[in-house]
Amino acid sequence: xxxxxxxxxxxxRAGYGPIEVLHGVDLVLDPGAVVALLGPNGGGKTTTxxxxxxxxxxxxxxxxxxxxxxxxxxxxxLARLGVCSIPEGRGVFPNLTVRENLWIxxxxxASLAELEEVAYTRFPILGQRRTQLAGSMxxxxxxxxxxxxxLGTRPTVLLLxxxxxxxxxxxxxQIYDIVGELAAEGLSILVxxxxxxxxxxxxxxxxxxxxxxxxxxxxxxxxEEELSTSYxxx
Ligand code: ATP
Numbered sequence: 001x002x003x004x005x006x007x008x009x010x011x012x013r014a015g016y017g018p019i020e021v022l023h024g025v026d027l028v029l030d031p032g033a034v035v036a037l038l039g040p041n042g043g044g045k046t047t048t049x050x051x052x053x054x055x056x057x058x059x060x061x062x063x064x065x066x067x068x069x070x071x072x073x074x075x076x077x078l079a080r081l082g083v084c085s086i087p088e089g090r091g092v093f094p095n096l097t098v099r100e101n102l103w104i105x106x107x108x109x110a111s112l113a114e115l116e117e118v119a120y121t122r123f124p125i126l127g128q129r130r131t132q133l134a135g136s137m138x139x140x141x142x143x144x145x146x147x148x149x150x151l152g153t154r155p156t157v158l159l160l161x162x163x164x165x166x167x168x169x170x171x172x173x174q175i176y177d178i179v180g181e182l183a184a185e186g187l188s189i190l191v192x193x194x195x196x197x198x199x200x201x202x203x204x205x206x207x208x209x210x211x212x213x214x215x216x217x218x219x220x221x222x223x224e225e226e227l228s229t230s231y232x233x234x
Pocket of ligand 1: 043
């Protein structure tokens with residue numbers, strides 16, 4: 001039996017004060033899928049993720065999680081329902097140690113011991129650096145820390161914004177390999193990326209976002225082709 005979408009946006013409108021930036025966004029995330037949200041700067045990818053995380057409220061449209069309407073539900077309550085986001089820029093506290101950064105995530109109900117176990121099992125390098133200040137680690141290690149903090153809360157939906165930002169291509173592909181493993185373990189992942197190529201190998205489908213709307217969804221390679229020839233002059 002098809003369990004239906006895990007997360008669904010239908011006709012979502014949202015914005016900042018009087019300025020509407022999402023003009024009716026439709027998007028579906030199925031269980032275990034990795035949906036790449038692609039498109040040029042300013043198209044509304046980050047705002048879409050913010051709506052999914054409850055950080056930004058939709059002014060109209062329907063937002064459903066596992067078939068249940070969750071319009072107006074706060075970010076904290078969505079986190080309790082299993083929606084976890086890693087914002088653009090990773091959200092790591094540079095002046096806190098690895099361990100202290102993990103401790104911050106205990107606010108969502110996981111214990112520090114659980115968070116540390118998840119982090120150091122998947123990323124042994126973080127175990128070696130548990131007392132190191134996060135800001136003194138490489139960008140890739142900081143991204144591993146951000147992922148660990150998210151995973152420690154045992155989410156069902158992971159929202160990722162521009163994981164590739166500021167990272168060398170080799171590190172980006174390592175991080176996306178890990179994201180692919182998480183999806184294979186059953187996590188459902190929505191990832192906004194300006195650099196489509198980074199996320200393509202692990203995406204199950206892609207959505208092209210332009211000027212506040214998802215204009216096309218489909219096979220990741222086709223969407224990337226359309227993106228590079230039509231919108232980025234490639
Ligand atoms: P980027 O990759 O640059 O983050 P994006 O596709 O994620 O682009 P958004 O960040 O969602 O796009 O931005 C969509 C539009 O909303 C842009 O025109 C942007 O200027 C505007 N916007 C974003 N955040 C705010 C804010 N806090 N206040 C006012 N306008 C905003």
